[in-house]
Amino acid sequence: MDQRIIRILQEIVGKDQVTTERADLICYSYDATQQQYLPEVVVFPADAKEISLILKMANAEKIPVFPRGAGSGFTGGSLPTRGGIVLVTARMDKILRIDSENLVAEVEPGVVTEKFQQAVEKVGLFYPPDPASLKFSTLGGNVAECAGGPRCVKYGVTKDYILGLEVVTPQGDIIRTGGETMKGVVGYDLTKLMCGSEGTLGIITKIIIKLLPLPEARKTMLVLFDSIDGAARAVSAIIGGKIIPATLEFMDATTIDCVRKATGMQLPESAQAVLIIEVDGEREMLERQAQKILQIVEPLGVVETRVANTPAESEDIWKVRRLVSPSLRKVNPDKFNEDICVPRSRVPEMIRAVEAIAKQHAIPIVNFGHAGDGNIHVNVMIDKKVPGEQEKADQAIEEIFAAALKLGGTMSGEHGVGITKAPYIPMELDPAAVAYMKTIKQALDPNNILNPGKVLLD
Amino acid sequence: MAKHKKLEDYRDQIEQCVKCGACQAHCPVFGEHKRESIVARGKVALAHALLNDEVKLDERLVEDMSKCLLCASCFDKCPNLVPTDEIVAAARREITEKQGLSSFGKVLTTVLKHPRLMNGLAKSGKAFSSLLFKKVPEQSGLRLRFPAPFVSRERSIPEIAAQPFRESHPEVIPGAEGKPTVSFFTGCMINYMYPEIGEALLKILKFMGVTVIIPQDQGCCGLPAISAGDGATVEELSRRNLAALSRHRVDAVLTACATCNEGIGRHFRHLEGDYATLAEKVVDMNVFLVRQGLDRLLAELPRKEVFQRVTYHDPCHLRTQGITKEPRALLKALPGVRFIEMEGADRCCGLGGTFSVYHYDTSKLIGARKAPGIEQSGADLVATACPGCMMQLQDTINHAGLKPRVIHLLELIARDLPA
Numbered sequence: 001m002d003q004r005i006i007r008i009l010q011e012i013v014g015k016d017q018v019t020t021e022r023a024d025l026i027c028y029s030y031d032a033t034q035q036q037y038l039p040e041v042v043v044f045p046a047d048a049k050e051i052s053l054i055l056k057m058a059n060a061e062k063i064p065v066f067p068r069g070a071g072s073g074f075t076g077g078s079l080p081t082r083g084g085i086v087l088v089t090a091r092m093d094k095i096l097r098i099d100s101e102n103l104v105a106e107v108e109p110g111v112v113t114e115k116f117q118q119a120v121e122k123v124g125l126f127y128p129p130d131p132a133s134l135k136f137s138t139l140g141g142n143v144a145e146c147a148g149g150p151r152c153v154k155y156g157v158t159k160d161y162i163l164g165l166e167v168v169t170p171q172g173d174i175i176r177t178g179g180e181t182m183k184g185v186v187g188y189d190l191t192k193l194m195c196g197s198e199g200t201l202g203i204i205t206k207i208i209i210k211l212l213p214l215p216e217a218r219k220t221m222l223v224l225f226d227s228i229d230g231a232a233r234a235v236s237a238i239i240g241g242k243i244i245p246a247t248l249e250f251m252d253a254t255t256i257d258c259v260r261k262a263t264g265m266q267l268p269e270s271a272q273a274v275l276i277i278e279v280d281g282e283r284e285m286l287e288r289q290a291q292k293i294l295q296i297v298e299p300l301g302v303v304e305t306r307v308a309n310t311p312a313e314s315e316d317i318w319k320v321r322r323l324v325s326p327s328l329r330k331v332n333p334d335k336f337n338e339d340i341c342v343p344r345s346r347v348p349e350m351i352r353a354v355e356a357i358a359k360q361h362a363i364p365i366v367n368f369g370h371a372g373d374g375n376i377h378v379n380v381m382i383d384k385k386v387p388g389e390q391e392k393a394d395q396a397i398e399e400i401f402a403a404a405l406k407l408g409g410t411m412s413g414e415h416g417v418g419i420t421k422a423p424y425i426p427m428e429l430d431p432a433a434v435a436y437m438k439t440i441k442q443a444l445d446p447n448n449i450l451n452p453g454k455v456l457l458d
Numbered sequence: 459m460a461k462h463k464k465l466e467d468y469r470d471q472i473e474q475c476v477k478c479g480a481c482q483a484h485c486p487v488f489g490e491h492k493r494e495s496i497v498a499r500g501k502v503a504l505a506h507a508l509l510n511d512e513v514k515l516d517e518r519l520v521e522d523m524s525k526c527l528l529c530a531s532c533f534d535k536c537p538n539l540v541p542t543d544e545i546v547a548a549a550r551r552e553i554t555e556k557q558g559l560s561s562f563g564k565v566l567t568t569v570l571k572h573p574r575l576m577n578g579l580a581k582s583g584k585a586f587s588s589l590l591f592k593k594v595p596e597q598s599g600l601r602l603r604f605p606a607p608f609v610s611r612e613r614s615i616p617e618i619a620a621q622p623f624r625e626s627h628p629e630v631i632p633g634a635e636g637k638p639t640v641s642f643f644t645g646c647m648i649n650y651m652y653p654e655i656g657e658a659l660l661k662i663l664k665f666m667g668v669t670v671i672i673p674q675d676q677g678c679c680g681l682p683a684i685s686a687g688d689g690a691t692v693e694e695l696s697r698r699n700l701a702a703l704s705r706h707r708v709d710a711v712l713t714a715c716a717t718c719n720e721g722i723g724r725h726f727r728h729l730e731g732d733y734a735t736l737a738e739k740v741v742d743m744n745v746f747l748v749r750q751g752l753d754r755l756l757a758e759l760p761r762k763e764v765f766q767r768v769t770y771h772d773p774c775h776l777r778t779q780g781i782t783k784e785p786r787a788l789l790k791a792l793p794g795v796r797f798i799e800m801e802g803a804d805r806c807c808g809l810g811g812t813f814s815v816y817h818y819d820t821s822k823l824i825g826a827r828k829a830p831g832i833e834q835s836g837a838d839l840v841a842t843a844c845p846g847c848m849m850q851l852q853d854t855i856n857h858a859g860l861k862p863r864v865i866h867l868l869e870l871i872a873r874d875l876p877a
């Protein structure tokens with residue numbers, strides 16, 4: 001890259017916060033998608049003002065800018081697909097305030113999700129969104145992808161907790177959206193527009209977050225079913241019974257088999273599906289809720305139940321879920337993890353459709369995920385080194401998306417579009433909707449410098 | 459012959475990294491400097507680039523590879539079990555070999571040109587200029603850990619003992635009939651700096667009737683040399699320790715230093731053959747004592763009225779092997795101790811072999827993260843199971859101006875045993 005540009009960047013953020021060293025370019029060339037694109041320069045700005053100057057310069061010079069949090073994205077949102085500047089939010093990692101009276105907090109985008117959760121829990125408050133990556137992903141990345149997690153069935157996703165933002169627009173203006181209040185209808189809801197915009201419509205520099213009181217206690221149960229339908233009907237029955245558990249995670253037979261094989265964990269052979277159910281709230285209430293849930297599911301082909309009575313036992317149950325990812329590698333080395341979402345009641349149909357696809361292409365597909373909200377992680381397992389496998393996987397994935405859409409679902413519940421799903425967008429969105437989105441992007445970013453080529457193909 | 463793996467031998471494991479980024483949550487160095495080249499994922503990417511000739515072995519890479527504590531915290535939590543610590547060690551060996559120098563530290567000092575490092579001897583610097591230090595063999599890890607002119611003046615370091623531990627004892631100390639026989643691998647820090655830890659272990663083993671063998675020809679465990687990328691020394695030390703520890707038939711080889719446990723345990727397992735067979739016998743003293751039922755024996759002793767509040771720090775080299783319950787079981791059983799868990803007990807102390815010599819400022823920052831937990835616990839003593847951690851924790855406590863003293867868990871047990 002032109003030395004003149006490097007010097008401008010150095011003037012904006014300081015010499016130490018700009019790097020063009022090959023080692024750094026390599027280190028900021030990937031995310032959890034495992035694809036690689038080398039940037040030309042990496043910058044570490046300290047605040048909105050610096051970002052504003054960077055974006056103004058980038059517009060003048062027509063250099064693309066790629067915002068990056070922790071680089072844990074699954075769809076390539078932070079990848080510098082066209083060289084240019086990777087803009088890392090790592091230095092903007094301060095929790096600015098936690099207001100216990102109004103139940104709000106304000107943070108910078110580089111704060112790691114779990115650090116924030118721990119900080120609010122210390123004062124008896126609660127930030128529910130819990131992506132499995134919460135120990136390392138950033139809140140900025142969570143807002144940009146609208147991340148979700150197991151607790152979403154009861155508590156909703158990231159966007160449900162964002163009251164307002166400070167954003168640097170693609171052309172370098174600093175704006176504030178939303179605010180501190182629980183209500184607010186003045187102007188368009190730009191806060192929601194930014195949620196899930198994957199760094200294409202602006203760079204988030206401050207986040208105002210809504211908090212809840214921390215539930216007093218939780219109770220975890222593991223229920224094994226003899227059929228996937230039983231488990232699915234259990235989900236509907238529990239919610240029909242007017243209980244909304246904090247989490248309702250499920251694993252299919254192939255997943256159970258993987259865990260059993262990889263870890264030697266004792267799980268009955270007759271189990272075709274597992275539900276991990278957790279309720280939270282006031283302590284006295286939980287015992288009754290747990291009993292009621294067990295009664296509701298009893299007639300639905302329960303093979304075995306385990307109820308945790310201590311935090312340690314609860315941890316043992318969650319361990320089953322956490323062992324899933326590592327044990328998948330035993331099936332095949334390469335995993336394509338898609339996170340389709342269908343209406344809750346159609347989960348069994350979706351699983352059957354996936355099973356049929358797996359059989360037809362003769363590749364293992366492992367399903368687990370958030371049954372409570374219909375968000376299923378479909379893992380197509382292949383060995384890329386075997387010729388033809390990649391093509392099979394691509395074909396299977398397209399068929400999986402089609403099946404999800406047919407059932408009234410979506411091809412991504414949490415992970416976003418980025419580059420990996422961009423080609424499939426026309427399957428889900430009609431041309432007019434795509435045109436509407438493109439109009440927004442073009443109006444806000446006429447030079448197409450902010451995260452170009454992501455979400456919408458240009 | 460014990461042969462080290464080359465970086466190339468790790469290619470498969472390097473390619474197992476799926477770039478998930480989970481290691482960002484566990485790398486202590488990354489916690490202080492949030493640059494991707496520091497975290498395991500970045501190190502692995504750089505190692506891969508090195509194998510594929512996409513980066514040069516230049517000064518920048520030397521510096522990147524130096525910023526690792528070899529604590530294996532990343533490996534412990536990596537869903538794909540990528541051994542970044544070993545990969546970094548292999549990269550360091552590659553660097554020293556290519557540069558034709560004996561240690562990575564020498565390469566590094568030419569790269570870092572760190573004015574701080576030239577500040578002269580450490581606070582208790584007389585330890586190093588004294589005649590006593592001359593007794594420490596050339597190959598001892600202590601010389602790598604404290605390369606005299608480079609140790610920061612600010613660091614507090616224990617004195618060198620007037621008489622090394624091993625010289626104070628016969629090779630065989632018989633115990634009772636029908637009780638196990640063990641050899642004691644002392645390591646350098648216990649031998650030269652903290653002989654009282656060795657004395658404590660002997661007292662406990664005597665109480666339990668265990669026969670103890672202290673092979674006089676054992677050497678340094680080799681971990682500081684591994685950290686320093688000095689492949690030749692590691693190989694020589696490994697050979698020597700294998701010979702020394704194979705001369706007697708024993709039920710177990712005990713270590714009272716977490717680092718040594720890694721050095722002759724996990725490291726030997728990787729060398730395979732006779733080394734791996736010996737490694738099967740290597741047992742951390744916490745595990746051994748609990749297996750022998752010492753916690754139950756201690757719990758039966760009458761409780762003392764005057765007690766001390768004690769908390770525990772998990773040395774990385776035990777924690778990543780899952781040894782966390784045993785030391786706590788022993789502490790909780792002690793009649794003169796009230797055990798308190800502290801927040802962040804599992805955080806790395808920040809010493810990391812030769813890391814703290816060349817990156818003392820970062821090492822101090824990592825260490826300082828322990829201070830609030832120690833303070834809030836209200837403990838009188840911080841117990842741990844590794845002399846290296848002891849030194850670093852005491853340094854942290856001194857810098858933070860806190861009251862508690864650091865002590866080896868064995869000293870507490872020895873103190874509370876019936877006369």
Ligand SMILES: Cc1cc2nc3c(=O)[nH]c(=O)nc-3n(C[C@H](O)[C@H](O)[C@H](O)COP(=O)(O)OP(=O)(O)OC[C@H]3O[C@@H](n4cnc5c(N)ncnc54)[C@H](O)[C@@H]3O)c2cc1C
Binds near residue numbers: 148
């Ligand atoms: C093991 C693992 C488990 C996961 N589990 C889940 C899960 O359960 N649920 C889930 O939803 N996701 C999950 N993810 C995906 C990923 O962690 C989330 O998408 C997360 O929100 C990304 O955060 P990040 O900080 O890593 O962002 P990055 O990956 O760095 O970036 C993601 C996107 O956000 C943009 N961006 C980042 N910061 C900003 C900013 N300040 N302003 C504007 N745009 C920005 C980037 O340009 C990019 O498009 C998982 C990932 C992994 C590796």
Ligand code: SF4
Binds near residue numbers: 498538539
């Ligand atoms: S946790 Fe393991 S697999 Fe994931 S990025 Fe780090 S080293 Fe790679």
Ligand code: SF4
Binds near residue numbers: 488525527543
């Ligand atoms: S061994 Fe320790 S310091 Fe080195 S990369 Fe892993 S976690 Fe970080």
